[in-house]
Amino acid sequence: MTIAVTGATGQLGRLVIESLKRKSTGEPIVALVRSPEKASDLGLEARAFDYAQPETLAPALIGIDTLLLISSSEVGQREPQHRNVIEAATKAGIKRIVYTSLLHADRSPISLGEEHRATEALLASSGIPTTLLRNGWYTENYTGSIPAALENGALVGSAGEGRLSLATRADYAQAAAIVLTSDGHEGKTYELAGDDAVTLADLAAEISRQTGRDIPYRDLPQADYAAILKQVGLPDGFAEGLAAxxxxxxxxxxFDDGHQLSKLIGRPTTSLADAVQAQLAARG
Known part of the structure; x- marks a missing residue:
């Protein structure tokens, strides 16, 4: 059974490839990427695959049995791009699709949920056996703010006292690799999230503990937080989205307390302390 991974040179895609290699199950792996030359370090067959260019899709899926469809990074273009992939997969005779969706996509108030719900509907109507990996937020979405927090003396956001069931990209990647290489997942929907729900105040406290500095969390009105994100160079639409x-x-x-992710990967999800430590180590 040949497995193909879309977005294989992206942050999640690379981790899925690494996890698949570690499993060493013998299945051939194909990297589907916009620019195959950028995938040379993966050590795999790489094929040109651009969600926005339908003519590149079906030829790249020849001989593929199982497809991991990592959701497009182009918010606002996901539904038509995913439709292109699903239609190509149907033509190519793909036997199974695994899709990275959003935690509780069917009822999530997060604006991203709309495109994920549309994609899930397209998959359901395609007739292709599907597994939905409804991924929660990456811990890195927040630990990536550590350098700015240290520079400015505070962690800022608009999440209040909301409890965040965070897990690292590596946790989600391992789950994807397990689903891709084992049986019994067809037709299932997994709500994937971290074991421990934390607040941004908890994150600030952990940063303070590990650095020996006093880094408080400052909760801001949505508009103020969006303005700060724009000031540091984020595009207006993305900044508004992050704040919302x-x-x-x-x-x-x-928030999710179902622990489906840790059950699937057979270990606890990465702790906040370990994730902060990794970010600080990468910072040097």
Whole structure:
């Protein structure tokens, strides 16, 4: 059974490839990427695959049995791009699709949920056996703010006291690799999230503990947080989105206590302390 991974040179895609290699199950792995030359370090067959260019899709899926469809990074273009992939997969005779969706996509208030719900509907109508990996927020979405927090003396956001069930990209990647290489997952939906729900105040406290500095969490109105994100160079739409998603998180949108992720990977999800330590080590 040949497995193909879309977005294989992206942050999640690379980790899925690494996890698949470690499993050493013998299945051939194909990297589907916009620019195959950028995938040379993966050590795999790489094929040109651009969600926005339908003509590249079906030829790249020839001989593929199982497809991991990592959701497009282009918010606002996901539904048509995913439709292109699903239609190509149907033509190519793909036997199974595994899709990275959003935690509780069917009822999430987060604006990203709309495109994920549309994609899930497309998959359901395609007739292709599907597994939905409804991924929660990456811990890195927040630990990536550590350098700015240290520079400015505070961690800022708009998540209030919302409890965030965070897990690292590596946790989610391992889950994807397990589903891709084992049986019994067809037709299933997994709500994947971290074992321990934390607040941004907890994150600030952990940063303070590990650095020996006093780094408080400062909760801001949505508009003020969006303005700060724009000031540091984020595009307006993305900045507005991040601030809005934080407000959604303050109301519980990123909380889940089902522990399906740790059950699937057979170990506890990565702790906040370990994730902070890794970010600080990468910072040097």
């Amino acid at each position: 998603w934080d407000v959604d998180a303050s109301k519980g949108a990123l």
